[in-house]
Amino acid sequence: MATKKLSILFVASEVEGLIKSGGLADVAKALPESLLGLKQDVRLAIPAYSQIAGIENAEVLLDTQLDTAPHTQYQVVQTEVAGVPVYAIRCEQYFARAEMYAENNQAYSDNAERFAFFSAASLDMLPKLSFQPQIIHANDWHTGLVPYFLKVRHQSDDFFKSMRSVISIHNAVFKGVFSYDELQAFPEFATRHVPEAAVSETHVTMLKAGVMCADKINAVSPTYAEELKTELGSHGMSHEFNTREDDLIGILNGCDYSSWNPETDTYLPKNYRATKQSMIRGKKANRQALQDEVGLPVKDVAVYGMVCRLTQQKGVHYLLPILNEFLKHDVQLVIVGTGDPVLAAQLKEVAALHGEKFAFVEAYNNKLAHWVEAGSDFFLMPSEFEPCGLNQIYSMAYGTLPIVRGVGGLKDSVNDYDECPEKATGFVFTKPTSDALLMTLLRSLLLHAQDIAEVRRLQIEAMKQNFCWDKAAEHYLSMYRSAL
Known part of the structure; x- marks a missing residue:
C-alpha cells in the first residue's frame, strides 16, 4: 500500500515474548510485528511486570x-519484542508481584486501580516522550479506560485532539x-457518575467504558x-454492541506460523510438509x-x-457425557490441559x-501440545463460544482435521466435509449438545475407516490454508484509516 504511514500505540496487558497467559499475548506480539513489516x-x-526477563536492567x-x-509516581523503561519498541x-506498588492478575485463583484486590493507572499512564507518558500516535489500540477490559480517558480527560488538549482509539474484544466474558x-x-470515578461505564448505581465495567x-x-x-x-x-452487553454496531468490525486473527509449522517445528520428532508422502511419514512418526x-x-x-483450558467455554462438558460411548470404537484420544478441578x-x-x-495429561505442556497437533488425525474444539480460536488454525497447518462447533472464529475458519467436500478442512456441528458432538465424531471416524485416501486429501487441503498475519494487518490498517 502506497498510502501514508500511520503511527500506532498498541496497549496490552500481556505480550508473547515478554509475558503471557493467553491468546491476547499472541495477538499483541504478532499484529504489531506485521504492522511493522508493513x-x-x-x-x-505494557506494564513492567517484575517477571519480564531482564526488565530490571532496561x-x-x-x-x-x-x-x-492520583499523581502516581512511575517510570517508563524501554525494551523490544520482534523489532517493535x-x-x-x-x-512497583502495582506490578512488582508474583503474577499478572491473580494468585492461587484469587484476583488481586486492587486490579481496578492497577489497570486504571496503567491506562492513564499509557496516555500521560506520550507528550513526555514526544510520541504522538494517530491511533491508540486498546485490548480487552484491562485497557478499556484508555479510550475513556482519551475522550473524557484529554479531549480538549491540543496534543491529544487528533488521536483516535480502537478497542479489540478478545473475550467479552471478562x-x-x-x-x-x-x-x-x-x-472521574470519584463523582460516582460515569454513564459510559456504569452497569448499576454502584458498579462499572472497564470493557463497557472502552466500547x-x-x-x-x-x-x-x-x-x-x-x-x-x-x-x-x-454475555450481557448486547445493548452496547448494538448501539455501536456501525463501528463494530470483525477481523479474523492471523496465525504466527513461525512457532507453528510442521516443516520447522523444533519440538517434533519428525518434521514434514504438505505433500502426501512427507505428511503420511511425518504424522506416523509423530503419532x-x-x-x-x-x-x-x-x-x-x-x-x-x-x-x-479445562473450562465450560472449551466445551469439555459436551464431551464428558459421550466419552464412554465414543471410546467403544477403535480409536485413541489424548487430552492435555489444566483448569477446573x-x-x-x-x-x-x-x-x-x-x-x-x-490418555489425559493434566498439565500445561508446550512440547506435548505440538506433539498432539502433529501426531493426531483429528483435533477437538467443541467450544461453547470461541471469539477466534488458534488451535484449529494450528491443527490445519499440521494436517490434523479440526472438529469444531460452528461459533465465532471456528465457523469462519473451518469448512465442513458434509457441507462442501471439495473445499473441506474439517468437521463442523452447530447444536450445543453432546449428541451433536458424538454424531460429528462418528462422521469423522467413519470416513477414516472407509476412505483413508479421502482423509489424506482433506489433510493436505487443510495444510494449504493460510491465515497469515499480513492479511489481517491490512484489514486493521483499513480500520485505523476509517477511524481517522
Whole structure:
C-alpha cells in the first residue's frame, strides 16, 4: 500500500515474548510485528511486570508522575519484542508481584486501580516522550479506560485532539467489573457518575467504558462480531454492541506460523510438509512418539487430540457425557490441559476405565501440545463460544482435521466435509449438545475407516490454508484509516 504511514500505540496487558497467559499475548506480539513489516510506526505499551526477563536492567526513558490525580509516581523503561519498541510502565506498588492478575485463583484486590493507572499512564507518558500516535489500540477490559480517558480527560488538549482509539474484544466474558469504591483515586470515578461505564448505581465495567468511548470496536472474527450483538454471545452487553454496531468490525486473527509449522517445528520428532508422502511419514512418526509419551499402545488407529483450558467455554462438558460411548470404537484420544478441578477429576475417571484408548495429561505442556497437533488425525474444539480460536488454525497447518462447533472464529475458519467436500478442512456441528458432538465424531471416524485416501486429501487441503498475519494487518490498517 502506497498510502501514508500511520503511527500506532498498541496497549496490552500481556505480550508473547515478554509475558503471557493467553491468546491476547499472541495477538499483541504478532499484529504489531506485521504492522511493522508493513512499514508502519508501531510501538507497544505494557506494564513492567517484575517477571519480564531482564526488565530490571532496561533503559529508563522517563521518571515522572501522573499529571492528574492520583499523581502516581512511575517510570517508563524501554525494551523490544520482534523489532517493535516497547514502553514498559514501571510502578512497583502495582506490578512488582508474583503474577499478572491473580494468585492461587484469587484476583488481586486492587486490579481496578492497577489497570486504571496503567491506562492513564499509557496516555500521560506520550507528550513526555514526544510520541504522538494517530491511533491508540486498546485490548480487552484491562485497557478499556484508555479510550475513556482519551475522550473524557484529554479531549480538549491540543496534543491529544487528533488521536483516535480502537478497542479489540478478545473475550467479552471478562469485563473488568468493579465498584466505584475501588476507583475513588481517579477523579472521574470519584463523582460516582460515569454513564459510559456504569452497569448499576454502584458498579462499572472497564470493557463497557472502552466500547462506548472508542472510535472503532474490533472483534477477533467476523462471526464473533455478529455474536456480540446477541445477549448470549455478548454475555450481557448486547445493548452496547448494538448501539455501536456501525463501528463494530470483525477481523479474523492471523496465525504466527513461525512457532507453528510442521516443516520447522523444533519440538517434533519428525518434521514434514504438505505433500502426501512427507505428511503420511511425518504424522506416523509423530503419532508413535505421542502414543509412547502418554502411555497408549503404539498402533495404527484414528487418533483424536485436544489441548485446552479445562473450562465450560472449551466445551469439555459436551464431551464428558459421550466419552464412554465414543471410546467403544477403535480409536485413541489424548487430552492435555489444566483448569477446573471438577472437570479434571471426571476426565481422570474415564481415563482410568479406558487406559488402552484414552490418555489425559493434566498439565500445561508446550512440547506435548505440538506433539498432539502433529501426531493426531483429528483435533477437538467443541467450544461453547470461541471469539477466534488458534488451535484449529494450528491443527490445519499440521494436517490434523479440526472438529469444531460452528461459533465465532471456528465457523469462519473451518469448512465442513458434509457441507462442501471439495473445499473441506474439517468437521463442523452447530447444536450445543453432546449428541451433536458424538454424531460429528462418528462422521469423522467413519470416513477414516472407509476412505483413508479421502482423509489424506482433506489433510493436505487443510495444510494449504493460510491465515497469515499480513492479511489481517491490512484489514486493521483499513480500520485505523476509517477511524481517522
